[in-house]
Amino acid sequence: MTTRLIDLKHLQKKFGKQTVLADVSLHVDAGQILGLIGPSGAGKSTAIKTALGMEVADGGEALVLATHMPNRALLGRIGYMAQDDSLYDALTGEENLRFFGRMKGVKKDTLAANIAHVADVVDLTPDLKKRVSGYSGGMRRRLSLAIALLGDPELLVLDEPTVGIDPALRRKIWHELHQLRDAGRGVLITTHVMDEAELTDEVALLLDGKVMAYDAPAKLEAQYQVKTIEEVFLKAEGVG
Numbered sequence: 001m002t003t004r005l006i007d008l009k010h011l012q013k014k015f016g017k018q019t020v021l022a023d024v025s026l027h028v029d030a031g032q033i034l035g036l037i038g039p040s041g042a043g044k045s046t047a048i049k050t051a052l053g054m055e056v057a058d059g060g061e062a063l064v065l066a067t068h069m070p071n072r073a074l075l076g077r078i079g080y081m082a083q084d085d086s087l088y089d090a091l092t093g094e095e096n097l098r099f100f101g102r103m104k105g106v107k108k109d110t111l112a113a114n115i116a117h118v119a120d121v122v123d124l125t126p127d128l129k130k131r132v133s134g135y136s137g138g139m140r141r142r143l144s145l146a147i148a149l150l151g152d153p154e155l156l157v158l159d160e161p162t163v164g165i166d167p168a169l170r171r172k173i174w175h176e177l178h179q180l181r182d183a184g185r186g187v188l189i190t191t192h193v194m195d196e197a198e199l200t201d202e203v204a205l206l207l208d209g210k211v212m213a214y215d216a217p218a219k220l221e222a223q224y225q226v227k228t229i230e231e232v233f234l235k236a237e238g239v240g
C-alpha cells in the first residue's frame, strides 16, 4: 500500500481579492519526488505554506502525514526549507545545526554524526565553525537545506533549494534526494531550473492557480510532443 505523505484536494487560497490557488489537487507518496513548477507568482510557495498550515486555506483540504496542519507533534517528521532562510546569524553553522537538530528531536548520541552527514551533502564541512553572519547567500541556502535534512525526515518540503548553488553541488544534492526517495522518503520540491524538473518522478505545473499538467516528466514530454520539460512549460503557458 502506498503511504500518502501529502494530499492536497481542491485547495483554494485567496489574499484579499486575489485568488492565488483556485483549485489545486496534488499528492506526494512515500518513495516519490514531486516537482512543483510554474511561473514566478504562480502560487508555488503559497501551496506549500497552506499545506503546512502556515496559511489558512479558503477551501478544499490539505493533509500532511494524514493530518491537518499545523501540528507540532509532526514537525520532527518533516524537513521544510523555506525560500527565505531563517538562521541564527550570531551562531556558527554547526551551532545552528545543533540547535535545529535538538528542536527536531534528533537524539543526542546521533546528532554529531547526523550533522557531519548533512553538512557533507551540501559541502559545508569546511565552513561549519564560521559564524553565519559571514556566510554568502549560497552558503546560507546550503545551511538551510542541511537543516531540512537533519533527522532523516519522512517528508521533505523544499522551496527552491538549489538557488545560488553551483552545478556540481546541485548534482550531489540531487543524488542525495534520489537516495532518500529510494529509501522511501517523499519529497516536494519547487524549482525554476527546468533541468531539475526532469529529475523528479512527477511534475505538477501550476498556472493561474490550477494544476495545468501533472505527470511523469517523460509522459508530459510525450503528451506535449516536445523533448524537455522547459518546452512543456512554454507550451502550457502558450509561449511555445
Ligand SMILES: Nc1ncnc2c1ncn2[C@@H]1O[C@H](COP(=O)(O)OP(=O)(O)OP(=O)(O)O)[C@@H](O)[C@H]1O
Pocket (backbone or CB within 6 Å): 015, 020, 038, 039, 040, 041, 042, 043, 044, 045, 046, 047, 083
Ligand atoms: N502573505 C501574502 N499576502 C498577500 N499576497 C501574497 C502573500 N503571499 C503570497 N502572495 C501573493 O500570492 C501570489 C503567489 O505568490 P507565491 O510566493 O506563492 O508564488 P510562487 O509561485 O512561489 O513565486 P516564485 O516562483 O516567484 O517564488 C503572488 O502574487 C504574491 O504576491
